[in-house]
Amino acid sequence: MADPALRSYRQVTHDYQDRLETLIGTGDFSPFFLWHLILFIGLSLSALLIPQRRGTRFLRPLVLCLTIGLACDVILHRRSLLGGNGYMPGLLAAWWSIWCGTLLVFNDPERGFERIERRLPGAESNKAAGQNGNAVMKSTSKELTGEELLVWQSYPRGLSHRLNWALGLLFNMRGPEWNWRLPTMDALPPSVQTQLGPSPSVRKPWPATPTTSSVDGRSRLRAAFMSCLKAYLVLDVVKVLAMRDPYFFSGTVSPPPPAPFPISAILPDIPWAIRLYRLFLAGTGIFAAMSYVTSFNPIIFLGLSLKFPHAARCLTAAPLDAPWLYPATFGSFLPSLLDHGLAGCWGQWWHQLFRFGFTSCLKWLLSQLLPTRLTTNRTVRRTATTMIGFGLSGLVHACGSYTQITETRPIRDTCCFFLLQAVGIIVQDILSSAFSSIFFPSSHRPPPRWLCGTANLLFVFAWLALSGPLIVDDFARSGLFLTEPLPVSLLRGVGLGTGTDGEGWWCWHGAWMKVWDGGSFWERGIRIM
Numbered sequence: 001m002a003d004p005a006l007r008s009y010r011q012v013t014h015d016y017q018d019r020l021e022t023l024i025g026t027g028d029f030s031p032f033f034l035w036h037l038i039l040f041i042g043l044s045l046s047a048l049l050i051p052q053r054r055g056t057r058f059l060r061p062l063v064l065c066l067t068i069g070l071a072c073d074v075i076l077h078r079r080s081l082l083g084g085n086g087y088m089p090g091l092l093a094a095w096w097s098i099w100c101g102t103l104l105v106f107n108d109p110e111r112g113f114e115r116i117e118r119r120l121p122g123a124e125s126n127k128a129a130g131q132n133g134n135a136v137m138k139s140t141s142k143e144l145t146g147e148e149l150l151v152w153q154s155y156p157r158g159l160s161h162r163l164n165w166a167l168g169l170l171f172n173m174r175g176p177e178w179n180w181r182l183p184t185m186d187a188l189p190p191s192v193q194t195q196l197g198p199s200p201s202v203r204k205p206w207p208a209t210p211t212t213s214s215v216d217g218r219s220r221l222r223a224a225f226m227s228c229l230k231a232y233l234v235l236d237v238v239k240v241l242a243m244r245d246p247y248f249f250s251g252t253v254s255p256p257p258p259a260p261f262p263i264s265a266i267l268p269d270i271p272w273a274i275r276l277y278r279l280f281l282a283g284t285g286i287f288a289a290m291s292y293v294t295s296f297n298p299i300i301f302l303g304l305s306l307k308f309p310h311a312a313r314c315l316t317a318a319p320l321d322a323p324w325l326y327p328a329t330f331g332s333f334l335p336s337l338l339d340h341g342l343a344g345c346w347g348q349w350w351h352q353l354f355r356f357g358f359t360s361c362l363k364w365l366l367s368q369l370l371p372t373r374l375t376t377n378r379t380v381r382r383t384a385t386t387m388i389g390f391g392l393s394g395l396v397h398a399c400g401s402y403t404q405i406t407e408t409r410p411i412r413d414t415c416c417f418f419l420l421q422a423v424g425i426i427v428q429d430i431l432s433s434a435f436s437s438i439f440f441p442s443s444h445r446p447p448p449r450w451l452c453g454t455a456n457l458l459f460v461f462a463w464l465a466l467s468g469p470l471i472v473d474d475f476a477r478s479g480l481f482l483t484e485p486l487p488v489s490l491l492r493g494v495g496l497g498t499g500t501d502g503e504g505w506w507c508w509h510g511a512w513m514k515v516w517d518g519g520s521f522w523e524r525g526i527r528i529m
Contacts, residue, residue: 009249032080034526048166060104085479090403106364110155116177117153117317220323224298231292238285248481253473298326338453362388394418404478413474424463
């Protein structure tokens, strides 16, 4: 028979559902509809499809204002449990506002963005691509591929081509096939660079060291399947352990509840040891969840393009079967931390899904807020860039915390955590410079590499251990860990779960969407539960 304390996590889930229905029934909040997502996408897409002319130059800023207004409505008045106990609606609304600004105001895709596309040599489409898209093709390209060429394609003239190009831009956050591709990615294969030639508007240089290993599409697909499987198994273990610990689902984080069995039998009854265990479990779960979700990108698009190559070519001109189109979500863990400390942890190892949006936004803000003499100062610019970048990240995640139906601390905990990461990077830079100038003043005798690496690693773990409880406590307080990320649980299926009634192989229960009629036009549609 299950321990009554362990039954509570399913009861807490039902309580949250009842609370949401009560809040909507009393009019405190309104449902979150599917048409909100469609409207977010439709507004941005329509603005990208209409070329900027004298009569339409205010269209994109207007669309950005409408998007921000819609995002504010979602954050302030709409609630849903699907997606992290209500976390995703707020996060998506805030992020889409930044992404919309990145594509419509902070940059000019019509003049500055180019995508890698393939063309058949000698076809009329190549000529059109060269006229319309600034495509660069060398005479040696045909010899390299035999059948297809890779070219730079800028803003297309044809509407159907432009629609495909704009959709690819809208849903591509890291830009592996765009001229603004993130600098943390491996360089494009030499054969691809030879075909493409230089793009007239490349914003960031590719890494100086090219990719050392040539991985074909099927090898990349197998790696994605293995990554998905490993993340799946880790998530299953994390979920079972978390649901045995009232800290992760009861909403009580202060004072923290005692550790459950079997952790109580393994760890000593020392508060900081239990705290570190919970931080590790939460961090592992977040990392595994990100790896699990992002692995579906190569599994779906690369897998289908390899299975149905003709259909992939009819669908888009982007080379969906190219393995370099699917870089790893996370960088190298130890090299990033050992060589660059906390800055390497967040800037090279952790996922960079929001990076281009944040950097575009902060560059625009710096150009508007700082005078020219300060923007040219390296120290001032680096400090401002770090603080604003993490401030934007804190804002996005705080909006996710705010839209959860429980009592959370979006500013005090979530946003503060991200701002502290910026402070940590600045503090580490100051300490590193001071240490080097005091103990290794000669430029001919720099600090030993092992000493720098050890100091960087210790600082990263110490800083995250001190600041991590802010965001993990807020996640636990909000019920985020009650999310069921997996449809099937192997551990719970064989009886290794918590023993709660109704627990078994299948984990997804209840409807995700349903038709809703709230009376007015804006309160009708398919409701996201």
